Amino acid sequence: MAIHDRLLTPLTVGATVLPNRMVMGAMHTRLETLDRPHERLAAFYAARAAGEIGLILSGGFAPNPQGVMEPGGPLLNREEQLDEHRAVTRAVHAAGGKIVLQILHAGRYAKVPECVGPGAAKARINAYAPRALSTEEVRATVADFAATAALAVQAGYDGVEIMGSEGYLINEFTAAVTNARDDEYGGGFEGRIRFPLDIVRAVRARIGREPMLIYRISSIDLVEGGMNGAEIAAFARAVEAAGADLINTGVGWHESAVPTIAACVPRAAWRDAIRNVKEAVSIPVMASNRINTPEVAEELIASGVADLVSMARPLLADPDFAKKTRLGAADEINTCIGCNQACLDRIFTERTATCLVNPRAGREIEFPAGSAPLAKRVAVVGGGPAGMACAINAAERGHAVTLFEADARLGGQLNLAKVVPGKAEFHEMLRYFEVRLKKLGVTLRLGARATADALAGGAFDEIVIATGVTPRVPDFAGVDHPKVLSYVDVLSGKAEAGERVAIIGAGGIGFDVAEYLLGDARESLERGVFFHAWGVDPANASAGGLTQVNGEGAPRRSVHMFQRKAEPLGRGLGKSTGWILKARLRKASVMMTSGATYDAIDDEGLHYRVDGKPHVLAVDHVVLCAGQHSNRTLHDELVARGAKPRLIGGADVAAELDALRAIDQATRLAMIL
Incomplete structure (x- = not known):
């Protein structure tokens, strides 16, 4: 039985004693868009509280209409909204838990025409360009954060978290790449960090010393022109001095070209960036991103990287994560596999979040508890x-x-x-x-x-x-040729593909086969290999923590992917992970052809047509990924x-x-x- 003594040790944060070091991180769920939204949210969070998680961070609520994630997104700026929040806080407290409200201003990421930012530069992930905030509007936004914090405490939350990471408004002020202001909130380092420090001070003044005040800092920006590690450490010290009780660490911006939380990222990959923050301050620091087992979480605390661990998606996968850890039943934890298919992919396509391995997540009120009326x-x-x-x-x-x-x-x-x-x-x-x-x-x-x-x-x-x-076998001449393999043959190890491979079919299976033939399994398991592949500076000494991506030489195979549809390959891949896979395959020089029809496979290779023009591709093997039959x-x-x-x-x-x-x-x- 594994022992997780440090994870299970209580911790005092400000005036609050947390029963253990495991935290449910904030995440967007869009549950507020479904029927019975407050009942759903209360049940969702209460299930995690009953599962003995030490602290819950709510999804982000905007402090004003310009800061919402999308039209109708979560917003807390009026007393009339408090009853719906009290339903959540009462449910969590009744289950023995603690919960804080995250305050998030989306800045130029807000998918609303009236979005704002420190400047007018448009984010590449948003169709709307922001309007630059005036100096007075920046000060008004500081007041809005403080007002929302006061409302949160009034609603029964145990504190608030100020979201200053992931490229949202506050992060846009701290980074030189998005802050070219010439007023007191721009210019050099001191000016760029003034906005978040003003927020922390204003919030502390409004809520007093009793409620927790958590600040989520970007421990590594992963964008050109972002902060470097030394600046982040100095900023963390300033946040502590301004009145924060705890610093939570975020990683990267949503528009970063480096993956941060997908399964291809090694577990606890960002530990050095987090340690940089931990060594800079005396208040507790929370680790986050790709922490999905008690063993990884325990090691982060034992090695001094952090004092707590934040796990968002792992608490979708198993609301009883903390309880099972306490009971020594870690092998019974329904582990988050980092697939993003039911959580982030759904959020980014304007649907509500749940979990691939746990369909009950976010749907707690839809599943009856207890035994069936009649055992069968x-x-x-x-x-x-x-x-x-x-x-x-x-x-x-x-x-x-x-x-x-x-x-x-x-x-x-x-x-x-x-x-x-x-x-x-x-x-x-x-x-x-x-x-x-x-x-x-x-x-x-x-x-x-x-x-x-x-x-x-x-x-x-x-x-x-x-x-x-x-597996479906397409109907054309030569599909029984010795060159032809099924994806099952390849992925099961029953057949070894040669150096020149054609893949017929470019759905998820086709891309998986291409990655299997070309990818490096070490990349998702070893931090050094991952950082080298994606151009991450392990020392975080450069702006944004980025370094030059060097060429890796010729790939070990030549792979050419085909599909019948006349559209770009990979369109059906996951919103939050498909770009990662396509980027890796581009790096491996994979050729991709759409609108193809197939004539034959013979000793010469694959005979196909595009726009009626015949071609022959000399290959050692053709892998069929052309769908399935029930x-x-x-x-x-x-x-x-x-x-x-x-x-x-x-x-x-x-x-x-x-x-x-x-x-x-x-x-x-x-x-x-």
Whole structure:
């Protein structure tokens, strides 16, 4: 049993004693846009408080209308809004937790026509150009922060966090690249940090000494013209002197060309930038970004990098993270895999956040608690993500579950995903499923192909078919040529691709295969390799913490990707991670051709056409990533016998390898069995 003594040690922050060092970081959820929003938010945060997290940081609330993230975004500037906040704070306090309100002015990132900034330069990630704030407007904004802080305390929050990181308004003032002002809030270093220091002082004056005052600093900007490490350390000392009780550390701007929180970023990659802040101040410092296990969190505190750890997405994945840590059950934590598919990707596409590995996240009021009214004998066929999720959730509701898997091991398509560079966290997902199945006493039938005879004989009250997919084989001459491989052959290690490879199909699987053939698995596991690949200055001595990206020489393979659609390849990739994958493949000189039709594969290579013009690509192998078919053979046999099996996952819809939809569907089905 792992010991996490430091994580579990109480800490005094200002006048508040936190029961442990684990914090739920702030995140946008957009839950306020759904029906029963305040009930949803209260249930969402209360579940994490009941899971014994030491402190909760709310999603960001703007102090004035110009600072909202988007039209109708969270805003706290009137007393009439307090009752909806009291519903949240009362729920958290009733569950034994503490919560602070994050105050966030989006600045030039605000997706509203009236957005503002220290200057008029437009952010490349926003369609709207900001209007430069006048000196009086800057002072008025300081007052707005203080007013919102006072309202937060009035609503029952245990304090506030001032969001000064990630490229939002305050960060835009501190960085020379976005602050060319010639008044008292611009110019040299002292002028650029005046705005946040005025805010901290004003907030402290309004809320008094009792409530916590947290400041989120950018520990490394990762943009040209950002602060360097020495400036950040000096700024942190000034923030402490201005009245902050605790400094939280952010990493990068949203427009940075360096990944900061995706699974391709090594765990705790930003520890040196955080340590720089920690060594500069005497108040507690919180670490953040790519901390997803108690072991990583414990080590950060034990090594003196930080006093607390902030984990946002890991608390989406498992609201009981802290409780399981205390109980010595870290192997039962549903680990965040850093996929971003259900959280950031949904937020960036104007949808509400949830979690791929935990569909209950943000949907707590939709899932009944406790056991099912009637315990049933349930057969689940297929040990991939859908089958395992269904088996676990059904067993949690008191059903007697038998899980059949034709392979000798569980995992299904997860066993393919986990070998792709940057997707090593899928090992954690599989570990959680296996541990949970054992803990719940689910009967496993591995290496046992379920038959219609065995299932339809009355031994089971419910039959769930999660038999997944089979690769689609396109219909043109030569698809049976020895040069042709399936993505399953390649990712399973059954076949080794040659030096010249064509990939047919440019969905998520095609890009995963390209990354598998070209990527460096060390990049997502070793900080030094990651920093070198993305041009990060480990010493943070340069402006923004960036350095020159050097060429790596010729890639070990020549890869050419094709798709039938006449549109740029990769359009369907995740909003927050697709750009990372495309950038890496561009660096590896991958050729990408859209609007292709295929004539044949033969000894010469791949014969294809673009705009009717024929081409031949000499290759050693052609990897087929041309989609999938649902595997419904067993389902159809059961239906023919009069049974009523239920379909989930790829067996229901064969759209890519969609673990997000599969696990959500499986979890919801288990609730109604």
